Amino acid sequence: MKETEKFKLGESLPLAQVLDGLPYNSDGLIPAVSQQFDTGEVLMMAWMNRVALEETLQRNRVCYWSRSRQKLWRKGESSGQIQILKEMSFDCDGDTILLKVDQTGPACHTGRRSCFYNVVRGDRVEVASEALIDPEQLYGK
């Protein structure tokens, strides 16, 4: 993405050229942060590869790469809690993706709205939110 550093407002590059040139790590992945588009709440961080990126842009539904399962992870495919893509952006060096999304229900596998519920308060780390839905119900166990 270095070539856009000195671009003026509204100057652009072809999407395909940008996707080709991203600094994927040795596993072909880039971290993606998702944020609820209207409230600004940061929901989660996960990973995308080139295929996940393209599918997400084509369908406007967020698809990650699951490192634990080593396969495409269509967010919500088992929980029903999908992310509709509102806007995708890349940072100055192209090594992080920001996804503005409309998240249905909880983003977190624990049933909480956001994964960032462990908050530092003095010399303790405190759980700052409760599950919206019981995770056992979320995954139909």
Add this chain to the structure above:
Amino acid sequence: MKETEKFKLGESLPLAQVLDGLPYNSDGLIPAVSQQFDTGEVLMMAWMNRVALEETLQRNRVCYWSRSRQKLWRKGESSGQIQILKEMSFDCDGDTILLKVDQTGPACHTGRRSCFYNVVRGDRVEVASEALIDPEQLYGK
């Protein structure tokens, strides 16, 4: 952080225990996303090690680990554009940090407020913001 998954609202762990148990990568690092605390704007992503985490919490000024320079990076030490820490949280598996901060001026080395200025629009990636300050002025070149 797995042990807090089933914690109720307000239950907590000692901070030192959490910092000891974070899943640092093979370089001892964890990604940290920073967000302007009042507007919700996502500013940048960088990396922290254990020392950077502790310094940030002690001083309430954000300190990262610079992978390119291989040293502590006290955000703003050369540009003057500091980040005051408002809140730090960890995600469900502890492998990402969210920093709510009060960012002075631009967070990005290009002089833009946020690093996420390369926005996908159709089949183009368009620069969606301008520098607040000329980067040559920012770094006194």
